[in-house]
Amino acid sequence: MSNLSDKDIDRLSRDAAEFYEPDDSMLSWSKLEQQLVKHIPERPPDGPSLFRIRPLIWGPSVLLLAGISYFIIKNTAYRRDSTLQTQRENLIAKPADPSRLSGKEKAPAPAVNPQESDPANAQARKNNSAKSNSGNKISRNAEGEEAVTNAGTGVSAQKENHPDRSPNNPDASPNSIIPGKNNGTPGQRNQNANAGNRLRHQPDLSGEANAISNDLLSGNAQTGFEAGESEANGKQNATAEYFGVAHLPYPAMFLSQPEVHGNDSSLNRFAVRNKKPELKSLQVNHSLVIGLLMGPDYTDVGTMSNNQLGNNIGLSLGYYLTRRLSVNTGFQYTSKYYWSDGKPFQPQPQRQPLNTMISMYAPFPQIETVNGRSSMFEIPLTLRYDIYRHDKLTLYVNAGASSYLLRKQHYTYFFHNAGQAYEWQNKNNDHLNYWFAVGNISAGIEQDLGKGFSFQAEPFVRLPFRGIGVGNLKMNSYGLLFSVRYSPVLGRKRK
Amino acid sequence: MVNGNQHISALITGCRQNDRNSQKDLYQVLKGYAMKVCYRYQHNNHQVEEIVNEGFTKLFKNIHQFDEHRHVEVSIALKGWFKRILVNTCIDHYRKNASYIHGQVLSEETEKIADHGETGLDRLSYKEIIEAIRLLSPAYRTVFNLFVIEGMTHEEIGNHLGISVGASKSNLSKARENLRKMLTKKTDVKTYVEPIR
Numbered sequence: 001m002s003n004l005s006d007k008d009i010d011r012l013s014r015d016a017a018e019f020y021e022p023d024d025s026m027l028s029w030s031k032l033e034q035q036l037v038k039h040i041p042e043r044p045p046d047g048p049s050l051f052r053i054r055p056l057i058w059g060p061s062v063l064l065l066a067g068i069s070y071f072i073i074k075n076t077a078y079r080r081d082s083t084l085q086t087q088r089e090n091l092i093a094k095p096a097d098p099s100r101l102s103g104k105e106k107a108p109a110p111a112v113n114p115q116e117s118d119p120a121n122a123q124a125r126k127n128n129s130a131k132s133n134s135g136n137k138i139s140r141n142a143e144g145e146e147a148v149t150n151a152g153t154g155v156s157a158q159k160e161n162h163p164d165r166s167p168n169n170p171d172a173s174p175n176s177i178i179p180g181k182n183n184g185t186p187g188q189r190n191q192n193a194n195a196g197n198r199l200r201h202q203p204d205l206s207g208e209a210n211a212i213s214n215d216l217l218s219g220n221a222q223t224g225f226e227a228g229e230s231e232a233n234g235k236q237n238a239t240a241e242y243f244g245v246a247h248l249p250y251p252a253m254f255l256s257q258p259e260v261h262g263n264d265s266s267l268n269r270f271a272v273r274n275k276k277p278e279l280k281s282l283q284v285n286h287s288l289v290i291g292l293l294m295g296p297d298y299t300d301v302g303t304m305s306n307n308q309l310g311n312n313i314g315l316s317l318g319y320y321l322t323r324r325l326s327v328n329t330g331f332q333y334t335s336k337y338y339w340s341d342g343k344p345f346q347p348q349p350q351r352q353p354l355n356t357m358i359s360m361y362a363p364f365p366q367i368e369t370v371n372g373r374s375s376m377f378e379i380p381l382t383l384r385y386d387i388y389r390h391d392k393l394t395l396y397v398n399a400g401a402s403s404y405l406l407r408k409q410h411y412t413y414f415f416h417n418a419g420q421a422y423e424w425q426n427k428n429n430d431h432l433n434y435w436f437a438v439g440n441i442s443a444g445i446e447q448d449l450g451k452g453f454s455f456q457a458e459p460f461v462r463l464p465f466r467g468i469g470v471g472n473l474k475m476n477s478y479g480l481l482f483s484v485r486y487s488p489v490l491g492r493k494r495k
Numbered sequence: 496m497v498n499g500n501q502h503i504s505a506l507i508t509g510c511r512q513n514d515r516n517s518q519k520d521l522y523q524v525l526k527g528y529a530m531k532v533c534y535r536y537q538h539n540n541h542q543v544e545e546i547v548n549e550g551f552t553k554l555f556k557n558i559h560q561f562d563e564h565r566h567v568e569v570s571i572a573l574k575g576w577f578k579r580i581l582v583n584t585c586i587d588h589y590r591k592n593a594s595y596i597h598g599q600v601l602s603e604e605t606e607k608i609a610d611h612g613e614t615g616l617d618r619l620s621y622k623e624i625i626e627a628i629r630l631l632s633p634a635y636r637t638v639f640n641l642f643v644i645e646g647m648t649h650e651e652i653g654n655h656l657g658i659s660v661g662a663s664k665s666n667l668s669k670a671r672e673n674l675r676k677m678l679t680k681k682t683d684v685k686t687y688v689e690p691i692r
Contacts, residue, residue, distance in 0.1 A: 004675050010643045012624050013674070017535055017644045020621035024530040026540055029519055032548045039552050040513060423515075 030421070037414055037421040041371065062294060062482040066455050069484050073451045284492050286452065289318040289326070291485035298478045299336040304369070308337035312378070316483060324386040328398065332378040336475060342367030344471035345413060365417040374469055375408040380440050392448035401436040402462060409469055428470055438462040438477070452487045500569040507573070510558045518555055525551075525577060532578055536585035536640055538629045546588055550581040582645060586655050589637045619678060627677040635670035642667050 297310035314332030321327060347364045382400025389395075409428040416422065444458030458481045464474035506524070509517025529547045537543045554577055566572035628636060637656065641647045642663070647655070649663040656663070 004679055006671050009671050009674055009678070012619065012678075013628060013639070013643050016621035016624035016628075017531075017640075020531065020625045021527060022530050022534040022625070024527050026544055027526050027530060027547055029522055031544070032522060032551055033515070033519075035548055035552050036515070036518065036555060040556055 034416070034421045037423070041369070041412075041414055041423075065292075065484060066482070069453060069455065070449055073449045073453050282492060285490040286487040287320040288490055289316075289320070289328075289485050289487045291316040291318070291330075291456075291483040293330070293332070293481050293483040295481040296479050297334060297336060299338040299475050301338050301340040301372075301473045301475055304339040304341060306337065306339050310335040310337050312479065312481060314378070316485070318384065318485075324389075326384045326386075328380070328382045328384050328400075330378075330380055332380070334376050334378045334404075336372075336374045336376070336477065338372050338374075338473070338475060340370045340372060340471060340473055342370055342413065342415065344473060345370050345411065365415045365422075367413050367415045369414045370471065371412040371414070372469070372471070372473070373408075373410045374406060377405040377407065379403045379405070381436075382440055382442075392450075394446040394448070396444055396446065398440070398442040398444065398458065398460075400440045401465070402438050402440045404434045404437045404468055406430075406432040406434065406468060411470065426470075432468070434466065434468045437466050437468055438464050438475075442481070444481075446485075452489070454485045454487070456483045456485060457481070458483065500563075503569045503573060504563050507558060507561065507563055507569075510555055513555075521554075522551055525554075525574070528574055529577065529581055532581045533585060535625050535628050535644070536582075536637065537588070538636075542588065546581070546584050550577070550584045553580050553584065582641075586637070586641075589633055590657065592633070624678070627674055630677065631670050631673055635666050635673060638663050638666040639670035639674070 292314075293316050294311065294313040297312050298306065299310060300306050312332050312334050314330055314334075316328060316330035316332075318326045318328040346367050380400060380402040382398045384396050384398045386394050386396045407429070409430075411426045411428075413424040413426065414421070415424070440460065440462050442458050442460035444456050446454050446456035448454045460477075460479055460481060462475075462477040464476065467474045503521075503524070506517045506521040510521055526547065529550055530543070533543050533546045533550070537546060557580075561573065561576055563569045563572065628639065631639060638652055641652045641655070642649070649660045649667075652658070652663045653660045658666075
């Protein structure tokens with residue numbers, strides 16, 4: 001026995017540790033359960049998966065929603081821009097198709113300058129302009145056909161056959177072009193374009209430039225080529241080139257300009273060309289804003305910490321009262337998860353008649369903690385003020401009150417009775433409305449995405465004005481709302 | 496065994512969802528094993544129970560870290576993982592109470608406890624050996640358990656207990672010597688008895 005070596009001791013100890021089964025009757029589940037209730041209390045059953053959106057789900061969902069919205073909006077804007085660009089390039093690159101320029105195009109009815117509505121007046125002005133242009137020879141046939149020949153250059157010869165081109169037609173006057181309007185029937189535009197030097201002595205020709213630019217956009221610029229393409233003269237009409245910009249690229253257009261030989265109206269060419277049209281500013285009414293919002297919601301009651309996140313999802317509606325001030329409301333579905341001390345939920349002992357000495361019912365055990373889940377609709381009513389705007393970025397603050405329309409309450413009570421830990425589930429589906437129950441303060445940042453869409457992130461704090469629910473709890477809520485908003489065009493007007 | 500694995504896997508899944516019934520069932524499965532591990536680290540049965548419950552609480556809290564799909568024998572893998580939790584819990588208890596239990600004076604009562612095992616080496620039961628280990632002082636017992644039974648090195652023991660390698664070796668040597676005396680019925684050996692708190 002005395003020669004027990006270290007190896008023997010180790011071997012015996014290992015064997016004993018492996019095979020010896022101590023009596024475990026001293027262990028009891030109830031004691032462990034109490035520890036578990038304290039350290040890892042059983043969670044209430046999860047609600048419907050749609051409304052119990054966990055952060056790992058709603059976070060990427062919001063990013064995905066924002067990304068898709070941004071892509072769609074940007075892609076739509078790009079396609080529109082690229083289409084316009086292509087149209088412009090086609091206009092510049094392609095020569096005019098005479099078959100398309102037969103004067104059959106539809107155009108908005110011309111706006112007639114009242115001053116020019118008098119045919120006699122218009123004719124007199126035409127005559128005056130012809131006289132003043134000493135270098136030009138104007139001939140006119142009975143059908144209103146006119147040919148303008150620049151004596152100095154001898155290049156221009158135009159021919160038009162159009163009913164509107166009657167000498168007595170007031171619209172035939174170049175002065176009939178009203179600035180800012182897409183003027184005239186095709187015949188009128190032809191006349192405007194073909195009139196060439198005749199136009200240049202007019203003091204106010206901003207309408208021409210506007211008409212040209214409008215024609216460029218609408219594809220009507222080709223109409224000015226008809227006379228320029230006339231085979232009767234066999235020459236390129238430089239005047240028509242000037243107004244029918246589509247015929248040559250810009251550098252060629254400048255190279256092909258006719259010389260000026262003491263023609264006062266010709267001196268105004270560049271002035272006419274460089275003169276920018278006076279556009280009226282267009283005001284678009286974007287006062288109404290609708291949005292889709294979602295985000296996490298953290299709720300605490302008193303000093304008890306919470307390890308669960310609720311969520312908000314809903315619609316928002318805003319209306320701008322002024323440029324910066326707007327009133328906002330909405331309709332949100334909100335789930336709140338929270339832990340509370342048991343005192344607010346402690347059932348009050350029933351009052352017994354005075355002659356009853358002993359209560360019929362045992363008092364309810366002291367409730368230690370309560371895990372609650374409340375589902376409700378929230379209607380906020382807030383005023384928003386945009387404190388900073390730069391480019392497409394807006395910073396704002398928001399304040400107001402929210403009403404809770406409580407729909408579902410689920411509580412798990414934790415308490416001990418006779419040394420045993422218990423959990424007790426309690427549900428309440430009464431519809432309880434709490435108008436303006438919480439104050440709502442938030443600030444946020446809004447990024448314009450274009451096409452009336454915007455994305456905003458808005459941290460918020462909701463502070464209770466009153467208690468709600470079974471425990472009459474005053475809940476503090478904190479969270480972050482992500483919104484995709486759309487501002488439809490309510491109207492346009494020029495100012 | 497497949498059915499046993501499935502049962503254990505189902506219990507683990509339930510424990511992940513914090514289901515009390517699953518926790519209770521897993522507790523019933525593992526409590527004997529937990530008792531076996533912790534019993535030799537503590538002399539006081541109440542503390543054994545405390546450590547076991549603490550170990551189970553840690554197990555249920557961190558059950559999501561255990562991946563049963565990586566193991567063929569889920570039960571064995573779970574026991575191995577649980578054993579590490581229990582041993583670490585025992586070490587934590589030792590370190591927490593180290594300042595208190597160091598320097599305790601052995602009483603005459605310990606000699607009486609050591610006396611009632613009068614069988615020879617060949618007739619020693621596992622219970623007597625384990626009980627002898629439990630009678631060692633906490634420092635000797637812990638080092639002996641970690642080195643001989645858990646297979647740790649002195650460096651690892653030193654790191655876990657916050658002692659030097661030399662102290663670990665010294666404690667192991669003294670633990671063996673005391674154990675040898677107890678097992679060979681040397682009645683003059685002074686063993687440790689847990690002070691009453």
